[in-house]
Amino acid sequence: MRSQVIVSWGExxxxxxxxxxxxxxxxxxxxxxxxxxxVDLGCEPLRLSGKVLLADKVAVIARTAGEAHxxxxxxxxxxxxxxxxxxxxxxxxxxxIDVPTMTVSY
Numbered sequence: 001m002r003s004q005v006i007v008s009w010g011e012x013x014x015x016x017x018x019x020x021x022x023x024x025x026x027x028x029x030x031x032x033x034x035x036x037x038x039v040d041l042g043c044e045p046l047r048l049s050g051k052v053l054l055a056d057k058v059a060v061i062a063r064t065a066g067e068a069h070x071x072x073x074x075x076x077x078x079x080x081x082x083x084x085x086x087x088x089x090x091x092x093x094x095x096x097i098d099v100p101t102m103t104v105s106y
Contacts, residue, residue, distance in 0.1 A: 017083035
């Protein structure tokens with residue numbers, strides 16, 4: 001089964017992470033990893049209510065980390081961990097995160 005996370009800043013700047021050959025990240029660990037990144041990066045909730053949906057959390061982390069965290073080889077391990085955590089937390093084999101529109105699709 002195909003397992004992939006795509007993070008895009010428009011069509012010309014897409015970063016694809018194929019996860020088929022990677023060990024899946026356990027769901028609990030994935031949520032903890034994303035929670036820690038949300039705090040470490042100083043992310044803010046998208047909704048005025050302060051409620052943070054899992055898809056929102058993934059999109060906000062990608063936006064706050066910035067494109068450099070996905071394009072720069074020095075951050076490749078972080079980007080790979082992000083992709084694994086996003087896939088595990090959202091429980092979808094294919095996840096597309098469109099940063100400019102702040103949408104997550106499956």
